[in-house]
Amino acid sequence: MQKTFSLPSTLVVAGFHALSDPLRVQVLDLLRDQELCVCDLTEALGVSQSKLSFHLKALKEAQLVQTRHEGRWIYYSLNLSQFAVLEQYLAEFRRFSPILPARACRE
Structure with missing residues (x-):
């Protein structure tokens, strides 16, 4: 039986793609407790505004x-x-x- 998902697949793909970069994950960790401006984020992460803008764009596109x-x-x-x-x-x-027990590989 094939399952169909009602979630918008492009947003799911964009979300996981955005989460695949360590710097973007650091941005999300900083935003966990409060909203921040770009200047605060660049200072906390020690990166240039141009580099951060690229990553913020990816996070925004992934919503x-x-x-x-x-x-x-x-x-x-x-x-x-x-x-x-x-x-x-x-x-x-x-x-x-179903969660299946791990199988040992045979050589």
């Missing part, structure tokens, strides 16, 4: 972060609803896949 403009600054925060989408996607594997 893992959201932005808020205040004057000339852009503040970033987590978009928790997109994390829920990724959690739901992974939960489907747990729900429909």
